[in-house]
Amino acid sequence: MVVVLEEAIRFDVATALTKGERDFQEDSLIASFPQGQETGFAVLADGMGGHMSGDVASALVMSEVFSRIKMNEMLLDKRITDVSGILFETASAANDRITQYIEQEPASYGMGATLLATVIRGDELYWVSVGDSPLFLFRDGALTQLNQDHSMAPQIDMMVKMGAMAEEVGRDHPDRNTLTSAIAGRKIAKIDCPDAPTAVRAGDIIIAATDGLQFLSNDAIAAILEETHTKRSNDISSALLAALDDLADPDQDNTAFTVIKLGKSTLMKRPSAEHTNEPVFFRHSSALNRKSPALEAVPDTAAPMTSDAETNVAQDPIDIPTKRVIRLVTSQALDFDKPSTPAPASAPTEQTKPQASGSWYRRLRTSQD
Template identity: 35%
Template sequence: MTWRVAGAARATIGTRAKQEDAFAIWPSAAHPAAQDGEGVLAVVADGMGGHAGGEVAGRLACETFISAFSGRHGAAGDRLHTALGASNSAIAARASETAGLRGMGCTLVGAWIDGAGLRWVSVGDSLLLLFRAPDVLRLNADHSLGAFLDDQARRGKMSAGEAASNPYRNALRSALTGKKIEILDLQGDPYPLAAGDWLILASDGIATLAGDEIGDIVYANRDGAAGEMAERLIAAVEAKRDPDQDNATVVVLKIEDDATATATDESPTRILKLTTPPATGSGLESTQRVRHTPAAYQLFRRYRSWILGIGMGLMFLIGWMLRAALG
């Protein structure tokens, strides 16, 4: 059995003065594959720091990541880890050469798809999402302080209000800065994929859309081309007209049967031979769900104290009326 991987990318600058996101897909016209059919690599980086540092860091990290991964052989997990380290070292070297770039850095998420499945590595808060109807799942870890605080609240170590109101929620616990990488998420074992899956790599600017909004967009366009999907996601971000909209970049990868037609403007389109059966939905329990719970359930959770109080009051009133009626 074989499948086809079709990819496309789109970005918006948002309300920022410059675009500090970067992305790359390999193989491409600029970086051809040495062996046809090996796999597809996608990477997204979100730059930060200084007048031009963020833009340089993101672009440099993506270029180095592709070069280091494609120039190395061996286990995919080792190649991803090596490519991440090479990107971090490249940032350190460039910053040491140019005083104006000191303090620059970026987040990074890289995903490799071959016949065995999906592997990834990430640092920071950029996202790797899997759409497998009807759910959208976040596969990689979120290294923002906000994600850590929310986890502490779920564990009962702080209140949800304290976690939500922390002024440093957007701070990163780990990033590529040229220094030691404090935290990274590396999936070296293949994560099983199936025809019909969509993968989305995105900078955190996509968070303007709620999880259910992303799910609705992907579901509505699931039979379309990768380029169309990427355009719809970015258009939805821009339609929010958020006055503080960050750069937003998406790379979408469509996994489909070999017999399915693919639009000619998509790059790359590769045929991969499956070495394992497609996933049937098992093994998803450990992933973080992005898709929101139903609105009725959210309403109950928000006002459950009032609802329970009113319910108890009604029960008391009914009991009093019954006692009065029975004398």
């Protein structure tokens, strides 16, 4: 059998979870980047609903998506797999899971969550995103948000830019955090799930986060990454958490994020689809190096790192004050190996993808009695 040597990106990964100034924790996250593999993924969800089970919603969404990606993990190692199709279906499955829970527990009506799931396969980055949880790429000193923001913030910022609203009014506008799409058991208004992957390479730092991280400005996040990009992912995570603490913002939201640092690649063997007499050597085939529009202006040079790590982390139980009216359901309490419904047999078609609607979901950001 002919063997092809392929350069596989290695991962240095750290996760972080903090309650901030909230009375309870509504964020959930998990990451799986097995050592020696070219594929890894991370899932997070930001619950909404306050005392109406936002913590339960985020755990349900996170676990449903995790189980489905995990079930397809072997397929994700094959270049022919429709990764974006799998990710798209996970969002629909998570929404169905919320619907089922609300039917069983009518008092939980109004609960929901954002979703951000990322898959890295070699030099390809895929994601599915619903809501306002940001996906950042830091490359060559520049910070770029890759996914769409399904909240009113972009519209408000546009009004400020056009002069229709004062900057200070837009910054503190009460509707900034109003979601235009969420996993809430009803029709999903918007799903951001690009068909083509975004190219990544050694030296890149990827951050998948809930919007609590955005209490720091993009400039502040970029400055921290510029200062710490040569360090390990756990050092980067600690620096971000310290910066949030330094803000001492009395309204600081729950924050969860995964830092993925792409390190120096190593040559790995895989079977060749072509019958040749000699091994073929290549470094990130250009056919697989498709670039998303968000990265067209990003330079294609970066110093490789030499980092390597494996993590599979879920949120720890949080002590909940007595004012909470429903117990916390953490990721440990859920069965990750069994999705609630059978896995989809095929990728979605354009006819099955949800269309945008005018429905808005308001996140309950303050504690409620």
